[in-house]
Amino acid sequence: MRHTLVLGLVVSLLVVGCVQSVTNTTPADPLPTISPDDFAALLDASDTPVVVNIWASWCGPCRSEAPLLHKAVAIYGSRIRFIGVDVNDTQDGAADFIAQYGLDFEQYFDPHSSIPTALRSTGVPHTFFFAPGGELRFAQHGIIDERTLAVRIDDLLR
Amino acid sequence: MEFSLLAAALLGIAMAFAVLRLERVHGVTDRRDLVDLVIGASVVGLAVGRIAAMILQGTNPLAHPLDLFFVRGGVDTGFASLGALGFLAWTARHDFWPTLDLVAPAALAGLAGWHAGCVFRGSCAGTVSTLPWALHDGALARHPVGLYAALLLLGGAAALVIWRRSLPLGVTASLALAIAAAVRLATEPLRPGLGSSPVPWYWAGLTVGAVGVVIRVISARSRNITDS
Numbered sequence: 156m157r158h159t160l161v162l163g164l165v166v167s168l169l170v171v172g173c174v175q176s177v178t179n180t181t182p183a184d185p186l187p188t189i190s191p192d193d194f195a196a197l198l199d200a201s202d203t204p205v206v207v208n209i210w211a212s213w214c215g216p217c218r219s220e221a222p223l224l225h226k227a228v229a230i231y232g233s234r235i236r237f238i239g240v241d242v243n244d245t246q247d248g249a250a251d252f253i254a255q256y257g258l259d260f261e262q263y264f265d266p267h268s269s270i271p272t273a274l275r276s277t278g279v280p281h282t283f284f285f286a287p288g289g290e291l292r293f294a295q296h297g298i299i300d301e302r303t304l305a306v307r308i309d310d311l312l313r
Numbered sequence: 314m315e316f317s318l319l320a321a322a323l324l325g326i327a328m329a330f331a332v333l334r335l336e337r338v339h340g341v342t343d344r345r346d347l348v349d350l351v352i353g354a355s356v357v358g359l360a361v362g363r364i365a366a367m368i369l370q371g372t373n374p375l376a377h378p379l380d381l382f383f384v385r386g387g388v389d390t391g392f393a394s395l396g397a398l399g400f401l402a403w404t405a406r407h408d409f410w411p412t413l414d415l416v417a418p419a420a421l422a423g424l425a426g427w428h429a430g431c432v433f434r435g436s437c438a439g440t441v442s443t444l445p446w447a448l449h450d451g452a453l454a455r456h457p458v459g460l461y462a463a464l465l466l467l468g469g470a471a472a473l474v475i476w477r478r479s480l481p482l483g484v485t486a487s488l489a490l491a492i493a494a495a496v497r498l499a500t501e502p503l504r505p506g507l508g509s510s511p512v513p514w515y516w517a518g519l520t521v522g523a524v525g526v527v528i529r530v531i532s533a534r535s536r537n538i539t540d541s
């Protein structure tokens with residue numbers, strides 16, 4: 156019994172070690188900043204639907220939903236504009252997070268959380284779904300699950 | 314703070330508890346530890362499924378142990394089921410099939426409650442529908458797929474409660490596994506997703522359940538022939 160437990164522990168550690176080894180980060184350019192007014196203008200001018208995800212590298216729920224966003228961008232990235240806004244964070248933390256989860260879509264750095272404030276958002280994560288022209292269709296406060304994300308994207312595309 | 318997931322979980326536990334209570338009232342069992350077994354299996358399954366989901370998503374559980382509690386971030390269905398079944402198998406190892414047969418309808422009812430909990434979570438919406446009972450969700454009406462699954466599972470639980478006494482040992486538990494998997498397979502086309510639905514796990518569950526039914530029936534028949 157004890158041998159089985161030890162073996163299980165070793166296998167688990169190996170699996171976790173492998174996960175770590177494939178998520179090593181690489182240096183990246185600093186994320187650009189954007190003012191709330193420019194961000195609002197960007198949404199208004201968009202002729203495609205926009206999904207805005209407010210996140211931070213220190214935010215646990217953001218880690219949980221990051222793989223879903225990565226998948227959504229891979230599937231719908233040509234029809235929907237995905238934007239990430241990293242708030243109350245550091246550039247290093249942001250770069251590590253983006254590299255770890257492959258969030259290589261449009262990202263902005265917002266150290267004072269001014270964009271979420273303008274969107275009347277409190278806390279992270281928060282995901283907004285905008286129709287073309289900037290009309291807010293839906294906002295998800297807290298972790299978004301796969302089905303909710305899929306349904307809201309489906310709404311935007313109809 | 315958002316309690317909708319907790320509400321769904323509590324509804325699931327309440328429905329499992331109700332079935333177990335019903336069985337005690339009707340003298341099917343006098344065991345008082347079955348509620349503990351169901352809750353224990355649920356907790357172990359949830360933990361195993363969450364850890365598996367974290368590893369598969371690229372998050373190190375040892376580096377971020379608190380992420381274990383972000384259940385909404387994802388629970389791997391297959392590993393969760395294996396964890397729950399493993400817990401049950403270990404805990405009931407001296408009384409395996411009778412215990413599993415007692416727990417099985419309650420487990421289906423619990424799953425039904427969990428799916429019905431989509432009402433609290435605002436996540437019942439499936440694919441777009443024009444049927445009269447479709448749920449209006451924004452500008453579109455959609456299949457209430459979570460409620461479909463809940464009704465089917467509840468029907469399965471009721472059927473097992475009614476017919477269990479006439480079934481050979483182990484068939485109730487095997488049927489329950491097959492029903493749970495079949496309900497997910499049947500409702501899967503109505504669930505929008507991003508392509509990571511664990512359909513192979515559902516097929517595996519259906520196959521194991523069906524094979525279990527066949528083996529237990531053959532085993533019971535051969536025992537009857539030997540006895541006579």
